[in-house]
Amino acid sequence: MNQNINKKVKFIDLGQKDYKATWDYQEELFQEIVDTKIENRKKGDDDQQATKNYLLFVEHPHVYTIGKSGELSHLLLDEKALAAKGATFYKINRGGDITYHGPGQLVGYPLLDLDNFFTDIHKYLRYLEEAIILTLADYGIAAGRIEGLTGVWLDHIERRSPRKICALGVKSSRWVTMHGFAFNMNADLAYFNNIVPCGITDKAVTSLHIELGRPVDEEEVKDKVKAHLKALFEMEWED
Secondary structure (H helix, E strand, O other): OOOOOOOOOEEEEEEOHHHHHHHHHHHHHHHHHHHHHHHHHOOOHHHOOOOOOEEEEEEEOOEEOOOOOOEEEEEEEOHHHHHHHEEEEOOOOOOOOEEOOOOOEEEEEEEEEEHOOOHHHHHHHHHHHHHHHHHHHHOOEEEEEOOOOOEEEOOOOOOOOOOOEEEEEEEEEEEEEEEEEEOOOOOOOOHHHOOOOOOOOOOOOOOOOHHHHHOHHHHHHHHHHHHHHHHHHOOOOOO
């Protein structure tokens, strides 16, 4: 076994934080991990430094983001309308199309060196989805995947009224990840009416509180998601 494998993950709950400020912080941590990997390539095996891993939880003020392959036409608001709704907009370097972040939504940003876990992006995405699927099961809600689409869906089997409850969009370079998932807990779904979510026109968006018919304890939800991620990735929490 490689002695430099590090499954310890530093968990940081940022509370509510501006999207751009969080993005900058992600970039800083991402670059720190990449720089360590680059330096390790110059060293012998005995001198290499284990790379760090992070898991950030955050709630953003109202914001729309669009990935590298996204269509600007999927944002249905101009600058004036965005300002009127108290929302901002960013083009970013993740995969995927347009999505919304806002209060009542758990956004998770794993910054992991997958060399510490497994070098398989497909498996990585499925594990992020699985953590949300297992969390929903804790609340008695059956959720799953729809072939050809990322994220977590309700009514994913019979598809009479398929509803997305968690969106995914990630970036990976040198097997280091950033960006992540957005899980609607107590989200105001009216904000999704201003976009074509993830470029999908024929499927709805939902939130855990709507499916349960009551507001949810967001700290409880976060604890469940965190625990499932830990188990799936076989993480150890770093003090």
